[in-house]
Amino acid sequence: MSHLSDDTMDRARQLVELYPHPRSALVPLCHLAQEQDGWLTPEAIAEIAELVGVSPAEVHGTASFYDMLHTEPVGRYVVAVCTNIACMLRGAYELLEHVEQRLGTGVGGTSPDGLFTVEDAECLADCGRAPCVAVNHRFFGDVTAQRFDALVDDLVAGRLDDEVPPHGTLIRVRRHGGLRVGADQVAAERRAMAERAAAAKAAEAAEAEAEAAAAKDAAAEEAAKDAAAAADGADEAHGADEADEADDVRPADGGS
């Protein structure tokens, strides 16, 4: 029995498929695991390690670099209060104090009811509505103490369940078009492009050569006529080459 559910596993395998190297899926898989468990459990780390082909220690070490990946349990709601410059200028630290009081815990802690974890966040890229707060990365701007209290009430009462999913759920929209182009197909496509580019280059070179030849022979009228005929021939030949090339790559193109 794996720790990650069948559905999570399915999605995880699809994510791994998206990248030329499985390891690239490491962070997205950590997000997926957080979506299932709310945080990054040791069991999930072990399975992610297997999926991307590195050791669990490496997954843990990588995950610990990133603020959004929690290797310790957190509340259902992670409340990030931005205290960076633009928010600070508009009262973020006063707001943070209120948040701590209201939730009964300090920065890094979780409220006694286990629902809310408080973070003192860096700029959330929402400075036009400072001071701002993100709950599970859903943004609320122009937050006053009063509005924060109302927000907490709404969250507790479940009135914001649609807007603010439980912690860990990041992207609720699943990719459904993209897998049409698998890693193999991308590689084939890239090869085809390289061949097309090489063919175009060769055609260009041949044309330039023919032109040069034509210019050289321009002095002798008789010879010039011959050269022009030869150049035409060369163009035609390359046109045919290109068509052949295009045919070669078609199986890759039509692979979907």
Next chain:
Amino acid sequence: MAITEPPKIVTSRLAHDDSHTLERFLATGGYEGLRKALAMTPAEVAAEVDAASLLGRGGAGFPAGRKWSMVRPGPLPYLVVNGDESEPATFKDHLLVERDPHQLIEGVVIAAYALQVAQVFVYIRGELALGLERVQGALNEAYEHGAVGRDIFGSGFSVDIVVHPGAGAYICGEETALIESLEGKRGFPRIKPPYFPAAIGLYGEPTVVNNVETMSNLPWIVAHGGAAFAALGEGRSTGTRLFALAGHVRNPGVYELEMVKTTFRDLIYAPVLGGGILHGHELKAFVPGGVSAPWLGPEHLDVPLGQDEVAACGTMLGSGSIVVMDHTTCALRAAWRITRFFWRESCGQCTPCREGSGWLEKILWRIESGAGREEDLDLLMDACDNIAPGVSWPPQQTTICVLGPSIPSSIASGIRMFRDELLLHVKEGACPHG
């Protein structure tokens, strides 16, 4: 200066609530630029971008056309789009990914075509949950619409786009750290040279990295021609640009303005823009281009919003974010908060950056909390000098990336512009602003 009314290049749809939908996008000329591009040769598309002289909008301001010319003619293995936006006070890409994701996708496919790329990764800051959902949703629609995927609009050109979420680390905005992160590793910037990932990028292959706003300009450039874009602005700063205005202003927000034709004074005070300082207060200082940039004061209000014009003042337009501080602002506290950010976000690879940021943060906090000493200001400047010798702008770099050398910006600005105030802070053992 009168504020010009240039065409809206990247914000044309934002007046509509449904600007993110495919329906609205198609009803307002969406994917027309792409159709036009696909009827041209890749070289012709690249030539238009070159003619536009579009400067990268991610902060460094490197011309996109020139970056592309390093890898053209393709095919290029990878194109990576930088949507990691985490420079404090920068919030323009957030707007673009949430409110016009199809425009971004259209720009990305145009770039992919010009560079002959089959695989694109769009790296979006993990905290932008709605933005990630909007871009993924738009991408699903775009695949179905035939604008991404195989044989786009019957042109024979195919490209796959993958949306990749970050997970909270400012440093991953630095392009080589972003590539490491995309490879599933910790976001440690790579040692330069090579100066661009063009040579050795993702998975060791040639890669172009461009910013979200840079990409979002491409549909308009192709539709209207590079020359029309270059006709806007002045000198090297062409077209329009998104300016993110925050802090003590009446109307904070993102404004699309013609480059160079608007000044800081217009942006901060014009009723249709910033609307002036909050509560009718006086301006004390402002950050001109993200917190990595040295500050400017009221005497710089008439400097035009252009790359070279701002650089001439010893700072940078950077990420195009302006933070306004009124006369009640404690310069020390502002410098402390910015320094605290760098300390928290330093990746720790380079000693001057890792240790220096910690030292600076502690000294600043000591003064702020009333336990400062006379010699602390010199100590601060010394520590800054260790990170960026000479403490000038652009900075001398002794570290792997420019996060380190950006740390002194706010501290040196605070000390140079408000030395007396800082000394008073030390002497009175308390903030003169209360």
